[in-house]
Amino acid sequence: MHRTGELYGHFETLEQQKESAALGMWIFLVTEVLFFGGLFLTYTINRHAFNTAFGAGSNTLDIVLGGGNTVVLILSSLTMAMAVWSAQVGKKQLVSIFLISTLALGTVFLGVKVIEYKQKFDHHLIPGSAFDIRYRSKHPTAADKPEEIATEKEELEKAFAKDPDLNAHAQLYFSLYFGMTGLHALHMIIGAGLLVWLIKGSFAGRYTPQYNTPVEIVGLYWHFVDIVWIYLFPLLYLIDRHR
Amino acid sequence: MSEHIVSPKIYLVIFLTLMAGTAITVWAAFQNFGKFNIVIALAIATFKATLVVLYFMHARYSPKRTQLVIVCSVFWLAIMLALTLSDYQTREHTVSHLAPPAIFNLVRT
Numbered sequence: 001m002h003r004t005g006e007l008y009g010h011f012e013t014l015e016q017q018k019e020s021a022a023l024g025m026w027i028f029l030v031t032e033v034l035f036f037g038g039l040f041l042t043y044t045i046n047r048h049a050f051n052t053a054f055g056a057g058s059n060t061l062d063i064v065l066g067g068g069n070t071v072v073l074i075l076s077s078l079t080m081a082m083a084v085w086s087a088q089v090g091k092k093q094l095v096s097i098f099l100i101s102t103l104a105l106g107t108v109f110l111g112v113k114v115i116e117y118k119q120k121f122d123h124h125l126i127p128g129s130a131f132d133i134r135y136r137s138k139h140p141t142a143a144d145k146p147e148e149i150a151t152e153k154e155e156l157e158k159a160f161a162k163d164p165d166l167n168a169h170a171q172l173y174f175s176l177y178f179g180m181t182g183l184h185a186l187h188m189i190i191g192a193g194l195l196v197w198l199i200k201g202s203f204a205g206r207y208t209p210q211y212n213t214p215v216e217i218v219g220l221y222w223h224f225v226d227i228v229w230i231y232l233f234p235l236l237y238l239i240d241r242h243r
Numbered sequence: 244m245s246e247h248i249v250s251p252k253i254y255l256v257i258f259l260t261l262m263a264g265t266a267i268t269v270w271a272a273f274q275n276f277g278k279f280n281i282v283i284a285l286a287i288a289t290f291k292a293t294l295v296v297l298y299f300m301h302a303r304y305s306p307k308r309t310q311l312v313i314v315c316s317v318f319w320l321a322i323m324l325a326l327t328l329s330d331y332q333t334r335e336h337t338v339s340h341l342a343p344p345a346i347f348n349l350v351r352t
Contacts, residue, residue, distance in 0.1 A: 015246060023309050030316035037320045041327055048331075063269065070265050078258040081249070081299045088248045216301075223299045227292045233265075234284035238272035242280070 006211040018213045025220045036228055039180050043235065046172050053169030055240030056133060056159040057177065059152075060125060062116065066237040069112050070229065076105035077226045080219050083198075087212035095215065096202040102222065103195040106188055113185055120174070127171040127178075134167075177236055184232060187225045194218045247304035257298045264291045 002009030011017040047054045083098035120126060124135035132138075137153040140146070160166050198218055201207065207215050268287045276283060297303040302313055 018246070019306055019309070022305065023312065026309055026312045026316075030312060030319070033316045033320055034323065037323055041324055044324075044328065045331055067265065067269055071262065074258065074261045074265070077261075077295065077299055078254055081254045082251060085248065085251055085254070088246070220300055223295050226299075227295050230291045230295070231285075231288050234268050234272065234288055238268065238284060241272040242275040 006213075014211055014213075018216065021213050021217055022220065025217045029220065029224050032224060036180075036183070039176070039183070040231065040235070043176050043180070046176065047239070050163070050169040050172060052159050052163040053166050054173045056156060056166060057125075057170045057173030058237060058239035059155065059241070060120075060123065060133070060136070061177075061237045062119070063237055063241075065112055065116050066233055069109050070233045072105050072109050072112070073226050073229050076102045076109070077223050079105065080222045084212065084215050084219050087207040087215050088209055090209045092202070092205050092207070095207050096199060099195055099199045099202055099215075103192060103199065106192050106195065110185060110188055110192075113181065117178075120178075125174055127175045131171050131174070132167065133170045180232055180236070184225065184228050187228070191218070191222050191225055194221065247301070249298060249301065249304070253298060257294050260294060261291050 007014055007017060011020065079098045079101040083095055083102060086092075086094035086098055124130050124132045134153075134156055136144070137149055137156060140149045156166075163169060195218065198214060201214065264287050268284055271283045271287070272280065274280075296313065302310060305313075
């Protein structure tokens with residue numbers, strides 16, 4: 001393919017090339033919206049049908065970890081946007097600094113997710129033959145506050161009174177929890193890989209006010225993944241908290 | 244080049260608004276608004292998502308054809324949600340009347 005510097009032969013100008021790339025990325029993001037949209041639709045139908053079980057499942061999640069992760073992810077979107085700005089105004093060193101910050105914050109998010117998944121394994125909340133939503137209240141550890149366990153037991157008994165099949169229906173909630181957060185995390189891992197590639201380019205001083213398309217395009221992807229989490233956080237973590 | 248450069252000040256204001264939105268979402272979840280809890284949560288999330296699209300993703304400063312693609316994505320999503328949910332709403336047997344999925348009945352409780 002004929003190429004002059006960063007400009008491919010089938011484009012007139014770098015600006016036209018960048019607009020075409022952004023348009024292509026947005027079309028890809030439309031397919032992503034519908035892809036995640038299908039999952040949100042499945043979630044809506046099941047939450048509507050099994051409201052009690054979804055509330056009970058949601059209450060097992062840790063708001064501090066989930067909320068903290070929301071802050072971390074939005075902050076990473078800010079650093080990503082700042083990386084684009086740094087490239088646009090020609091501050092090459094700042095591009096690297098902001099890209100590395102974005103990668104670091106993305107890694108923190110994934111690390112917290114690992115801690116949360118581990119807790120769910122420990123509490124027998126993985127859908128399958130060992131699933132038991134009462135497990136934690138039946139087997140409290142020394143770290144669990146007795147009054148917290150007592151409240152959890154009481155809430156679960158109330159939930160079982162409303163929905164005798166709670167243990168089966170709560171597995172639908174956790175299937176969606178792991179499916180949706182897992183796919184989100186997979187997108188984050190792919191994003192982290194793209195960031196490593198961007199950081200390599202930034203060390204070589206590739207991104208300038210004239211040419212910063214890769215930073216802009218990966219930025220679009222990163223912000224999209226942020227938007228998915230903006231919906232996932234209230235829908236998964238914040239059901240029926242007012243009790 | 245005639246591209247629009249969004250200033251760090253705008254990015255910071257958007258970031259702070261998104262943080263405030265997150266705080267309000269968490270606060271609202273602990274209040275009992277009945278049926279409106281989910282409406283409030285989704286309204287705030289949509290407001291936050293709109294800010295991200297308009298400013299972080301530069302949609303506000305993008306060419307019209309890019310904006311058209313963005314609006315289309317919301318439109319297709321709305322079609323998928325509206326038609327599927329109206330189908331579930333108007334059927335005699337809703338999901339909740341079904342027995343638990345067979346696979347979960349194999350599970351010991």
